[in-house]
Amino acid sequence: MSLQSSCCAAGGYYLRNRGDLHPSLPPHFPFSCYPSSLFPSPRSSPSLPHCKLVLVQSIPPNRAAGAFPSALRFLESNPLDGGSDEESLDALLAELTPKEMTVLLKRQRDWRRALRLLRRIRCLRDYRPNPIHYNVVLRTLGRARRWDELRHCWLDMAKDGILPTNNTYATLIDAYGKAGLLKESLLWLKHMRARGISADEVCMNTVVRILKDSGHFDEGEKFFRGWCDGTVDYDVLEIEFEGSESISPNSFLLTELFKSGSRAPVPLKIASSAPDGSRRPRLAATYNTLIDLHGKAGKLQNASDAFAEMLRSGVSPDTITFNTMINICGSNGLISEAEALFDKMRRRRIVPDTKTFNIFMSMYASLGNIEAVLKYYHKMSESGLTPDTVSHRIILQALCERNMVREVEDVINKIIESGEFVDEQSFPVVVKMYINQGMLSETSMFLEKHCGSSSISSKNYAAIMDVYAEKGLWEEAEGVFYRKRGVGNKKEVVEYNVLIKAYGRGKQYDKAVSLFESMRNIGIWPDECTFNSLIQMLSGGDFPERATEFLRRMKDAGFRPRCETVSAIIASYSRKAMVDEALEIYQEMKPLGVEPNEVVYGLLVNMFAEAGKVEQALHFFSLMEESGFPPNHIILTSLMKAYKKASCWREAQEVYAKMKTLEHGPDTIASNCMIDLYAELGMVSEAKLIFDDLRKNGEVNGVSYTTMIYLYKSLGMLEEAIDMAQEVQKAGLLTDCASYNSVLAAYAVTGKLKDCAYLIHEMIARKMLPDASVFRSIFGIVKKGGLPIEAVLQLQASYNEGKQFAREAIVTTLFSLVGLHDHALESCNLFLSARTRNPLDSYAYNAAIYAYGASENIDKALNLYMRMQDAGLEPDTVTYVYLTICYGKARMVEGLRRIYGLLKYGEIEPSESLFKALMDAYENSGKHDLAELVEQEMKFRIHSPIGDESETEDDWDAYESETEDDLDAYESDNIDQDDDFSMNPSIL
Structure with a gap:
């Protein structure tokens, strides 16, 4: 008998397409109601691809020809809470078999319809209570987490006598x-x-x-x-369980x-047991669960044994089995085993699904093997599978991490072409890629195109904003925050927290506070994270008073601050040397319910150490130990700093010895602190011993060298100082102004002035702006190099007054003095080219005249002198000294006589520097008699040159001594550091 005739004889069976009804036919149709032309052979029919015939409970054609689809349509078209037309539904339900009722219950995705349907079924006259019906509804209610309704359903089940x-x-x-x-x-x-x-x-x-x-x-x-x-x-x-007592x-x-439906216990029976009482699983799902359990527990061998036992037991593994095993191997780095399982899977003719390829893509993405990720992504399509949301998420993540912009855009275009949307969890990843590449306009276009086509959760909006915040792009983060959104897409507090973070990174403190104040007005209540972020932001911006205010408000709101938040306020007060306020915050910690940690104690120890208050530092160090926190390198280094301030070298030595007992021993900072203390006391051998240990262990840094250079220099050990300076320079450890300045000082004291100029040029080339301490050294260098004292004082005055181009003029003069004429003219031409926009002062013209005169470009120097006069600037002593040098090099005797005449008849204030310049110029011109005449005039006009000179020399000796102080002295100058007067590296 044919299948079709058998179906008709039985009263009709259902045709399913892979578990679902064929789309061209009504749900659950009976065969007897349709012509035989609808049912060709599954293998030959092009209209029914991959069909699977499933025999289901037959429906008598005279009873239920249209009852099931009618009942289904009735339920879908009526309100969830039912209606007045219950009789029509009852009439349809009365025509259904119990199995049809089961299918109808399973079709109800909403728990209210399922519960309503069960109640109507129970009211049918001939209905016999069915446990399967209750199981279906219990499952639906459980998925919806409707526990009270589930309880009522359980009670109804007991009333119906269903066990x-x-x-x-x-x-x-x-x-x-x-x-x-x-x-x-x-x-x-x-x-x-x-x-x-x-x-x-x-x-x-x-x-x-x-x-x-x-x-x-x-x-x-x-x-x-x-x-x-x-x-x-x-x-x-x-x-x-946590909170099990409640x-x-x-x-x-x-x-x-x-309590409901209780029955007397019955003897336990073990189903499907072997004669010895043991049994083995017969379902692949059981082994899949067991294998996954072992894998998540990290028991790889147990998972492998369970897989082998599954095969021995004759249970055929399915796709889920292999997916689980492949995932376990991949998670444990067993790539070759995972690939071998994939081959075994194909040999067993088990078809991989999309999840299989996703596992491989995720596995190789975690290893950074983008080629393998792309290979399995393409294999998925070759296997006739469609990439799902997870597939797209993995491939976009892998490509974006490598900034493969074109490939990312190709994947996105394919997603759109397939009629799908880019998963919102991928938005932050793509945005980060564009921002890393500096493609801000493309970022905006991407968000405009994709964020407008889907409803994005507040969490993912916050993630997008956080990408901008991490880069300090607070305006772009603000734009995302205020962009127009879909209906019902309400901002949550997490977005406010991220925008506050973005404002903090951009130092927009007023905006952050304003945003915080506006939250309550729109019904968003700040949470604990909001307060912590705002307080830490204000503390980091050195606004401890405002941070303290919000700490009080946080307490009033019922939130407890994190220890990191309180320590941030203490650190902010500490940086501003507000010791009493920092102590007050510390004393408030325990009333706030916050226990101090080692960071807090470390901040307090360091604060008192910086202030030189040894007793208070030791007090908090003892409190830290009493609280059970072991001392670490940072705390002990702070304690050493306190002893150093008090010149208690023996106590510092004891702390240093204690650090040696810790794991890894003293760090570089502690060792440098000890070297510095020995240097102050002139204890060369002790300092050198620690320095040699650092050098031997490869832990020496620029500070170590700097301290040793100053030690040797202060003790007159100039050769050792020079050796150390050359060593640090070769080691490439000149990383800041302090380290450069230490080498400058060593070279200057031994007369290596040209090496000093090379160091300054190196600093400028590395775009490292010389600070006040470096310029102090430069003034000493040019003075030692023979630059007229009037020129030195003029440059110093222009620097102290913060005049424009003062720093450039100083560096130009230094380069000219030591013979680096190319570098001098380069910097000179750059600031001269700016004189049309910014008029130059006399000191700048003087520096330029000196630079061109020193480089034998006399015409250019004299031309600048004329332009100086055209600009309304009168020549001063420095100008005449530099002109004298130019005239002497050009043997322009008439020019020298003119300057000498002005000097002789009182038109120019007498200056020893000018007299000496005239004498040298006449000598260079071969006019020895005139040189002697100038010398006699100098003796006559300069009444007490020795006294005056000695006074000037004393002033310079006192000035130079400052360069030999500790490095901290260089950081505390009172020179105006306004940006308008800062040196421009591009000019130099």
Whole structure:
């Protein structure tokens, strides 16, 4: 008999397409109602691809020809809360078989329709209570987490005299477990035990899966083994739960549930057991759960053994089995084993699904192998599978991390062409890629195109803003925050927190505070993170008073600050040397419920150490030890700093010895601190011993060299100072102004002036602006190099007054003095070219005249002198000295006579520097008699040159001595550091 005739004889069977009805036919149609032309052979019919014939309960054609689809349409078209036309529904339900009722219940995705339908079915006159119907509705209610309605359904089940089965308990265990109610889920298992029902394999698998998903791997394995042995130990389920002493609402509902429908316990029976009482799983799903349990527990060998046992037991692995094994191998770095499993999967003719390829893509993405990720991404399409959201998320993440912009855009275009949307979780990843590439306009276009086509969660908006915040792009983050959104897409507090962070990175403190104040006006209440972020931001911006104000408000709002938040305020007060205020915040910590940690104690120890208050530093150090925090390198270094301030070298030495007992010994900072202390006391051998240890261990840095250079220089050990300076320069450890200045000082004291100029040029080339201490050294260098004292004082005055181009003029003069004429003219031409926009002062013209005169470009020097006069600037002593040098090099005797005449007849203030310049110029011109005449005039006009000179020399000696002080002295100058007067590296 043919299949078609058999179907008709039986009253009609259903045709399913891979589990679903064929789209061209009504749901659950009977064969007898349609012509035979609708049912060709599945293998030959092009209109029914991959069809699968499934024999389902037959429906008598004279009863239910249209009852099922009519009932389905009726439920879908009527309101959820029912209506007045209940009789029509009852008439349709009366025509259905119990299995059709089951299918109809399963079709209801909304719990209210499912519950309504069950109640109408129970009201049918000839209805016999069916446990399957209750199981379906219980599952629906559990998924919707409608626990009270579930309780009522359970009570109705008891009223109908329906005893719960294995499937019932498996349904309840699964529902409560997936809702995160592990305790309540396991109580159902105990209730099942009390009813005398032995868990079948499906129920056992459900319990193991729930334990696995909650991280209780050992308990899950014990339960599985007990089930296999027939000796289930329910004591393994006595798991400690947080807050177990309290009674939750669900625990109360369970108590009420367990009271209903109680039956006398029946003897336990072990189904499908072997003669010795043991049994083995027969379902692939059970082994899949067990393998996954072992994998998540990190027991790779156990997972492999379970897989082998599955094969020995004759249970055929499915796609999920191989996916699980491949994922376990990949997670443990066993790439070759994962690939071997994939080959075995294909040999067994088990078709991989999209998840299989996703696992491989994720595995190789974590290893940074983008080629393998792309290979499996393309293999997925070649296998006839469509990439899902996870696939796109993985491939976009991998490509964006490598800034492969074109490839990312190709993937996005394919997603759009397929009619899908880019997953919103990928938005922050793509935005980060564009921002890393500096493509801000493309970022805006991407967000405009994709954010407008889908409803993005507040969490992902915050993630996008955070990408901008990390780069300090607060305006762009602000734009995302205020962009127009879809209806119902309300901002949550996390977005406010991220924008506050962005304002903090951009130092927009007023905007951050304003945003905070506006939150309550629109119904968004700041949370603990909001207060912590704002307080830490204000503390980092050195606004400790405002941060303290918000700390008080945080307390009033009922939030407890984090210890990091309080320590940030203390650190801010400490940086501003506001010791009393910092102590007040510390004293408020315990009333706020915040226990100080080692960071807080370290800040206080360091604060008092900087202030030179040894007793207070030791007090908080003792409190830290009493609180159980072991001293670390940072704390001990701060303590050494306190002893150093008080010149207590023996105590500092004891702390340093204590640090040697710690793991890894003293760090570089502590060692440098000890070297500095020995240097102040002139203890060369002790300092050198520590320095040699640092150098031997490869831990020496620029500060170490700097300290040793000053030690040798202060003790007159000039050769050692020069050797150390050359060593640090070769080692490439000149990283800041202090380290450069130490080498400058060593070279200057030994007359290596040209090397000093090279160092200055190197600093400028590295765009490292010389600070006040470096310029002090330069003044000493040019003075030592023979630059007229009037020129030195003029340059110093221009620097102290913060005049424009003063720093450039100083550096130009230095380069000219030591013969680096190319560098001098380069910087000179650059600031001369700016004179049309910014008029130059006399000191700048003087520096330029000197630079061109020193480089033998006399015409250019004299031309600048004329331009100086055209600009309304009168020549001063420095100008005449530099002109004299130019005239002497050009043998322009008439020019020299003119300057001498002005000097002789009082038109120019007498100056020893000018007299000497005239004498040298006449000598260079071969006019020895005139040189002698100038010398006689100098003796006559300069009455007390020795006294005056000695006074000037004393002033310079005192000035130079400052360059030999500790490096900290250089950082505390009172020179105006306004940006308008700062040196421009591009000019130099």
